[in-house]
Amino acid sequence: MKSIKIAGVPEHFNLPWHLCIENGEFEVEGIDLQWTDVPEGTGKMCQMLRDGEMDIAVILTEGIVKDIVGGNPSSIVQVYVQSPLLWGIHVGANSAYQTIEDLQNKKVAISRYGSGSHLMAIVNAQNNGWNTQTVEYDLVNTIDGAVQSLTNGTSDYFMWERFMTQPLVDEGVFRRLGECPTPWPCFVIAVRNEVLQKHPQTVERILEIINNTTIEFKDIPSIDRTLASKFEQKLEDIQQWLRLTEWSQEPLDEKMLNKIQNQLFDLKIIDKKGTFAEIVKGI
Structure with missing residues (x-):
């Protein structure tokens, strides 16, 4: 069993991960995916990736782009939520x-x-x-x-x-x-480069499993009621959120990365731009 540590915010966007874990879908593939909720959000998760506390983070796009440009030894492997936050x-x-x-x-x-x-x-x-x-x-x-x-x-x-x-x-x-x-897709999946190099097939399988779930997530019977109950939301608010939210199973493309970096640079959030190869890695 290969242990992989993953982090994300305790929000409705990440219910697909919890469903996969609860259903034993990673375990069947010999993967012990250990999820950690990080209520402090993206800044904290960037630090956890840097420190090797986490292998994977489901993280806000602008925050991880900034941190990778600033030296975080991780890469974006996929867009997770395509719609804006x-x-x-x-x-x-x-x-x-x-x-x-x-x-x-x-x-x-x-x-x-x-x-x-x-x-x-x-x-x-x-x-x-x-x-x-x-x-x-x-x-x-x-x-x-x-x-x-x-x-x-x-x-x-x-x-x-x-x-x-x-x-x-x-x-x-x-x-x-x-x-x-946000003027860009809101969540991406980032992986420490060391983990990508040592366990590319494990990362690939994790992405396949989560993508199979997010493709069909909105079609799960009574998923709106499940979300409303779990996150203490009104049913009509969750239904509106589901209409607005689009998950992704695709990599971040170079054109979108350029748009993100250009805006972060113009706002003086970053003082240099990274290359596509430095920030995004294919699996």
Whole structure:
């Protein structure tokens, strides 16, 4: 049995992985796929890949591209979710802010530097014509930390996946002022280069198994009810999310990588660009 350590956020996007693990699909192939939930998100997973704590990460595209360019010895092997991530822009329920424009020059809560909540705050600032170099941050680690930060006024707003934050909006903890979609596919699968070199067939089989599940995921009977129950969401919200979400079984192509890097470079998120061969590896 070959042990492989994989990490991802504890969100609805990753239910296909859990179903495959629970059904023993990796085990049948002699693979002990050990899943770890990482609520801190992409910045934390980048560090885990660097430190060898994880072999594979299901990770936000912009964050792992930035980190590979910055020296992370990993590669993107496939797009996992083709559709954009819809980032909700949230303030505390009792905040005086009423519009996105009110947030200019205000402090944004982020899970950690290099995370999606950090990088997309910069994208959002550019979208609104703000100075991206003067955005201030409050490091909160997790969504629970963001609740505390916004509630006590340590920060002014927080960007996180729009549907995962919906229960907090429904409960009156957050108010959502708007949304900011990623200009690229939102999740990719990244693998440490050492693992790719030593166990290419294992990685290939893992991708085949997950791809067979994501192709048919939306057709699983009552999958909307399963998701709503597991992630404490309203059924209509999950149904809307399912309509908007498209999984992928394809590699990241060079044209899309160039688009991502060009925007990250223009925003001064990266100070150099990597080559396609350095960032993306075929299996």
